[in-house]
Structures are given as structure tokens and as C-alpha cells.
Amino acid sequence: MDTTPEYAIExxxxxxxxxxxxxxxxxxxxxxxxxxxxxxxxxxxxxRPGGEWRNEMIWGGNSNYQKxxxxxxxxxNRMVWHHCSADADWNIAVNSMMPDWPRxxxxxxxxxxxxxxxxxxxxxxxxxxxxxxxxCFAATMSNMDSGWGSGYAIIDEMLIELQALEAQx
Numbered sequence: 001m002d003t004t005p006e007y008a009i010e011x012x013x014x015x016x017x018x019x020x021x022x023x024x025x026x027x028x029x030x031x032x033x034x035x036x037x038x039x040x041x042x043x044x045x046x047x048r049p050g051g052e053w054r055n056e057m058i059w060g061g062n063s064n065y066q067k068x069x070x071x072x073x074x075x076x077n078r079m080v081w082h083h084c085s086a087d088a089d090w091n092i093a094v095n096s097m098m099p100d101w102p103r104x105x106x107x108x109x110x111x112x113x114x115x116x117x118x119x120x121x122x123x124x125x126x127x128x129x130x131x132x133x134x135x136c137f138a139a140t141m142s143n144m145d146s147g148w149g150s151g152y153a154i155i156d157e158m159l160i161e162l163q164a165l166e167a168q169x
Contacts, residue, residue, distance in 0.1 A: 054068075
């Protein structure tokens with residue numbers, strides 16, 4: 001029996017599928033909501049299997065580097081990536097703020113059209129993790145809704161803005 005913990009968050013956004021997909025896959029839009037409360041810099045975003053999303057979150061003179069390697073991309077349906085803590089050279093590394101944080105998380109995001117709304121489900125599980133990494137992830141899961149929820153609140157605002165711009169065009 002697999003006892004690896006899985007984090008999941010589901011959300012229905014008040015926008016059509018193509019627009020929600022764009023907010024997740026346009027680096028300029030992604031940097032506005034990913035990592036709420038910090039400056040997010042997307043250094044690379046190659047949306048294809050084997051492509052990388054290199055992300056830096058900056059606050060108070062500190063940087064947190066993440067490298068995501070896309071495993072599967074089905075446009076407007078599903079994205080799967082390995083979500084890795086990284087060093088400044090984009091090598092997979094120990095998370096400097098949480099040394100027992102898993103070095104790699106398997107992240108799956110699904111998108112489903114639901115009338116004039118889009119349902120999104122995100123899951124994350126530690127991949128090839130040590131017992132300490134699994135325990136750290138399990139202990140932190142209850143706090144993850146706050147970060148993702150804050151980002152999703154920004155997405156809500158962005159979708160209103162983008163739909164208003166589309167209506168004016």
C-alpha cells in the first residue's frame with residue numbers, strides 16, 4: 001500500500017477554459033499570481049514534455065529557485081511536471097529554507113470546462129523522497145492551501161481584468 005501523502009486543491013474559476021489555461025501558461029501572467037506576496041521572475045518557460053519552467057521568487061534580498069520539468073502537456077486539459085527545489089544554477093538542490101522539503105514533487109494540474117466556468121485540480125506528491133522529506137511534506141500540507149489560495153485569489157482578479165479587456169476589443 002502506498003502511504004505517500006498527496007496534496008490536492010480544487011477550484012472553479014469564473015472564466016472560460018482558454019483564458020484560465022492562458023493564465024497558467026503565459027509567463028507574463030503566471031508571474032503575476034505565482035508566489036503571491038513576493039516578486040516572481042520566470043527565467044524560462046518551455047511548455048512541452050522535457051521543457052523547463054525556471055522560476056525565482058524574490059523577497060527581502062533572498063531568492064528561492066524552482067525548476068519545473070514538464071512531463072506531460074495536453075493543451076487546455078492537463079499539465080504534469082516535476083517541481084524541484086533548485087540552486088541559482090538551476091541544479092536540483094536542497095531547499096535552503098526547509099532542508100527536509102522534498103527535492104522533487106510530482107505536480108499534476110487538470111483543467112475542465114464547466115459551462116462558463118473552468119474547474120482546476122492540482123495535486124502534488126513527493127517523488128523518490130526520503131522518509132524525512134515525506135514527513136516534512138505531510139506536516140506542511142495543511143498550510144499549502146494558504147499559498148495556493150492566495151495565488152488563486154489573484155487569478156480571480158486577473159480573469160475579471162482579462163475578460164473586461166476582451167469585451168472591449
